[in-house]
Amino acid sequence: MITFERVNKVFKTDKKEVHAVKDVSLTIEKGEIFGVVGFSGAGKSTLIRLVNLLERPTSGSVTVHHSDLSSLTSSELRKLRRRIGMIFQSFNLFNSRTVYGNIAYPLKLAKKSKKEIDERVKELLSFVGLADKSGHYPEQLSGGQKQRVGIARALATSPDILICDEATSALDPETTGEILQLLKKINQEYGITILLITHEMNVIRSICDRMAVMENGSVIEYGNVYDIFTNPQSPTSRNFVSSVLNDRMSYKLLEKLKQSHTGKIYRLIFTGVKASEPILSRVTSKHELEFSILYGSINELQDQLFGSLIVEFIGTKEQVQHVIDELKDTVEVREVINHES
Numbered sequence: 001m002i003t004f005e006r007v008n009k010v011f012k013t014d015k016k017e018v019h020a021v022k023d024v025s026l027t028i029e030k031g032e033i034f035g036v037v038g039f040s041g042a043g044k045s046t047l048i049r050l051v052n053l054l055e056r057p058t059s060g061s062v063t064v065h066h067s068d069l070s071s072l073t074s075s076e077l078r079k080l081r082r083r084i085g086m087i088f089q090s091f092n093l094f095n096s097r098t099v100y101g102n103i104a105y106p107l108k109l110a111k112k113s114k115k116e117i118d119e120r121v122k123e124l125l126s127f128v129g130l131a132d133k134s135g136h137y138p139e140q141l142s143g144g145q146k147q148r149v150g151i152a153r154a155l156a157t158s159p160d161i162l163i164c165d166e167a168t169s170a171l172d173p174e175t176t177g178e179i180l181q182l183l184k185k186i187n188q189e190y191g192i193t194i195l196l197i198t199h200e201m202n203v204i205r206s207i208c209d210r211m212a213v214m215e216n217g218s219v220i221e222y223g224n225v226y227d228i229f230t231n232p233q234s235p236t237s238r239n240f241v242s243s244v245l246n247d248r249m250s251y252k253l254l255e256k257l258k259q260s261h262t263g264k265i266y267r268l269i270f271t272g273v274k275a276s277e278p279i280l281s282r283v284t285s286k287h288e289l290e291f292s293i294l295y296g297s298i299n300e301l302q303d304q305l306f307g308s309l310i311v312e313f314i315g316t317k318e319q320v321q322h323v324i325d326e327l328k329d330t331v332e333v334r335e336v337i338n339h340e341s
């Protein structure tokens with residue numbers, strides 16, 4: 001559906017060159033919700049601007065619906081852009097138009113009849129829960145309501161891709177939750193593929209199927225949300241995950257615990273149904289090994305459980321080894337060397 005193949009984007013200004021997107025290869029599948037997370041300046045906005053060709057790649061190719069964007073004529077590009085809706089952090093509504101007028105605008109541009117426009121706007125107003133706000137102006141609406149108008153306007157011409165640029169970053173947590181659920185509903189009921197960028201892992205956790213982590217223009221990790229959350233590979237991804245899961249203790253706490261606990265310290269990672277089974281007590285009692293739990297959390301992720309426990313094993317070297325060997329059949333076991341282990 002959307003493919004980036006070895007894409008680079010370099011901005012040249014008078015004084016310097018900025019390599020905003022570095023050798024990015026990604027595939028966003030039809031019907032999925034794909035999230036890109038990264039700190040400010042990581043290159044997320046540039047990446048999505050390459051999808052609707054607001055920017056052209058310096059090298060590499062961006063393909064949407066099997067068309068290489070750089071090979072399209074301007075009229076083909078205009079047609080393709082109509083199949084891509086976009087919503088923004090700052091909503092970008094026309095303040096001089098009513099809610100109805102904002103949603104009707106792209107339909108007027110597409111030269112739809114008055115009747116068609118009226119039917120579609122009413123349908124969308126009801127879908128986003130604003131049927132009673134048709135005649136209001138944007139300044140009379142809350143942030144969440146403004147974003148609902150933005151969403152309805154983006155959906156007006158029935159796109160099959162919706163791009164969300166930090167769409168909930170200006171909203172409070174409750175309204176963020178409502179807007180994310182609305183995006184999920186759009187994905188499920190209309191089958192629209194959603195590509196979103198955000199700096200908040202909660203957004204990814206709430207609705208995304210797959211994700212990419214960007215840093216300094218590069219994609220440093222890419223895959224299923226559950227896999228990246230339960231086993232992040234880079235320090236940056238680990239920090240993003242820890243910002244929402246609380247699955248690691250701080251350096252300070254670990255050093256303190258190491259002083260008062262002389263046994264070997266391990267991190268046990270339980271995924272899926274294993275997170276709710278008494279595996280640890282079963283295996284340790286079989287080998288008569290004592291343990292104490294130093295830190296732990298169980299989280300729900302994409303309708304599955306994910307548990308992370310930091311335990312100290314107290315016993316002989318052989319007992320500990322037996323327990324670890326047996327635990328490894330069902331859970332992931334890592335010795336804790338430092339707070340990132």
Ligand SMILES: Nc1ncnc2c1ncn2[C@@H]1O[C@H](COP(=O)(O)OP(=O)(O)OP(=O)(O)O)[C@@H](O)[C@H]1O
Nearest residue numbers: 011013018020038039040041042043044045046047
């Ligand atoms: N038109 C441009 N000209 C020059 N440099 C640019 C341009 N657009 C972006 N950049 C630079 O490219 C880098 C990536 O910017 P980008 O806006 O894509 O990052 P981001 O991850 O979206 O950050 P933010 O969340 O702050 O928007 C930054 O260093 C930025 O200054």
